[in-house]
Amino acid sequence: MGHSSNQMDFTEGQISKKMLLFSWPIFFANLLQTSYQFIDSIWVGNLIGSHALAAISISATVVFTILSFIIGVNGASLTVLSQYKGAKDEEGLKKALNTFVFVLGTLTIVLGIIGLMFAETILIWLGTPDTTLPMAVSYLQLNFIGIVFLFGYNFIGTVLRAMGDSKTPIRFVIIAVILNTILDPLFISGFNMGIEGAALATIVSQGIAFLYGLIYSITKTGVPFTMPTIPEKTQFIALFRMGLPSGLSMMVISAGVMAIMSVVTTFGEEVVAGFGAAQRIDSLIMLPAMTLGSAVNSMAGQNIGAQKWDRVSLITKSGLFLIGTVTVIISCIAFIFAPIFIALFVNDESTIEYGARYLRLVAFFYPFLGINFVLNGIVRAAGAFFPVLILNIISFWVLRYPLTYWFAVWLGEDGIALGMGVSFIISSLFASGYYMFGNWHKYAVVEKTE
Numbered sequence: 001m002g003h004s005s006n007q008m009d010f011t012e013g014q015i016s017k018k019m020l021l022f023s024w025p026i027f028f029a030n031l032l033q034t035s036y037q038f039i040d041s042i043w044v045g046n047l048i049g050s051h052a053l054a055a056i057s058i059s060a061t062v063v064f065t066i067l068s069f070i071i072g073v074n075g076a077s078l079t080v081l082s083q084y085k086g087a088k089d090e091e092g093l094k095k096a097l098n099t100f101v102f103v104l105g106t107l108t109i110v111l112g113i114i115g116l117m118f119a120e121t122i123l124i125w126l127g128t129p130d131t132t133l134p135m136a137v138s139y140l141q142l143n144f145i146g147i148v149f150l151f152g153y154n155f156i157g158t159v160l161r162a163m164g165d166s167k168t169p170i171r172f173v174i175i176a177v178i179l180n181t182i183l184d185p186l187f188i189s190g191f192n193m194g195i196e197g198a199a200l201a202t203i204v205s206q207g208i209a210f211l212y213g214l215i216y217s218i219t220k221t222g223v224p225f226t227m228p229t230i231p232e233k234t235q236f237i238a239l240f241r242m243g244l245p246s247g248l249s250m251m252v253i254s255a256g257v258m259a260i261m262s263v264v265t266t267f268g269e270e271v272v273a274g275f276g277a278a279q280r281i282d283s284l285i286m287l288p289a290m291t292l293g294s295a296v297n298s299m300a301g302q303n304i305g306a307q308k309w310d311r312v313s314l315i316t317k318s319g320l321f322l323i324g325t326v327t328v329i330i331s332c333i334a335f336i337f338a339p340i341f342i343a344l345f346v347n348d349e350s351t352i353e354y355g356a357r358y359l360r361l362v363a364f365f366y367p368f369l370g371i372n373f374v375l376n377g378i379v380r381a382a383g384a385f386f387p388v389l390i391l392n393i394i395s396f397w398v399l400r401y402p403l404t405y406w407f408a409v410w411l412g413e414d415g416i417a418l419g420m421g422v423s424f425i426i427s428s429l430f431a432s433g434y435y436m437f438g439n440w441h442k443y444a445v446v447e448k449t450e
Helices: 015-047 050-086 090-125 133-145 147-162 168-190 194-219 233-267 269-285 287-305 309-343 349-363 366-381 385-411 414-437
Strands: none
Touching: 015 050, 015 168, 015 194, 015 269, 015 287, 015 309, 050 090, 050 133, 050 147, 050 194, 050 233, 050 287, 050 366, 090 133, 090 147, 090 233, 133 147, 133 194, 147 168, 147 194, 147 287, 168 194, 233 269, 233 385, 233 414, 269 287, 269 309, 269 349, 287 309, 287 366, 309 349, 309 366, 349 414, 366 385, 366 414, 385 414
């Protein structure tokens, strides 16, 4: 198997240096992914109007919730493949990769077909306004047709990161973002296709990025992709043992986000708009934590595969130090510039005022969220997906949603931010407790699936 020069071996060498070198491309790719939605919103909002913008916002929620299960299972592939890579087990790597391609490919196609058939039903069930519904339906249906490409190029990126290569996946994201930026206005206005043009631009960009990624990873990086065959029973069982709780974890999170939205909507339009704008900033603030969660997952995974547990605890310490430093700096910036950030998305005075207040209240709770991401990333690297599912259920359904609700009842709209903040602190205590006293390092990935 050929190896790309971009592939890093985390089982030796200085940890904090490799963590920085490995993390920044993941951060950059995540940032570009976020800008993808940004660009879509800007073109659609300006070229078609606010009804169309509402249509793509609602559709994006549906796609994320349906894809969240697959994203979760995809997360399990990062652990399994990085452990085989660390254990230098080429045959096991090949078999595991085939299993993931077969199962995830089938799942994506099935969900795409279901989504295409029930798009209108789902949107009506979500309470989509009548004026927005026709646009939302056609946009969502086209998105479901292209769901294989969206998932495909993300999966190839995950496989490469498991191999220790975080630089190559940036190429695929850059291709998709540049193409989408050019094709959006061309299809929407040039070919006069409206919102269908925006959806088509997305499918074409992601389709080309996927094909490029597939060809590149086979020819240049030596990833052992083969034509998918039906996997062995033991491989299936191993995948579902980890993939199922991992997929459910993501669904628990996306359903939790929707539940919190139901608390926010009780306060009327200005608070909803302010909260929506703050969430956009929130998703950018969260990127370093998500990045490090993914980086420590690959790094610890390789070392667990190689049975180097002393390095795993060093990775945890480096990860916590790095995320602590970064989130404190980001919290200060968010606190100082909150009104300016919110004003990027909305121009209504009272909306900006609420959005900025929300951001300032929640800002200094972000470091605790960072602790969660890093510790859960390490635990996931060991294959302990079921405990992470339990931690996520506690985090969202025992803490975040009830606390947000109670604080909002008690303190009004400001309670939303404080309820969220307090839940971040308590969640980080649960995550730390499980990391220190739990049995996560007893989970075996490589031995049992060989």
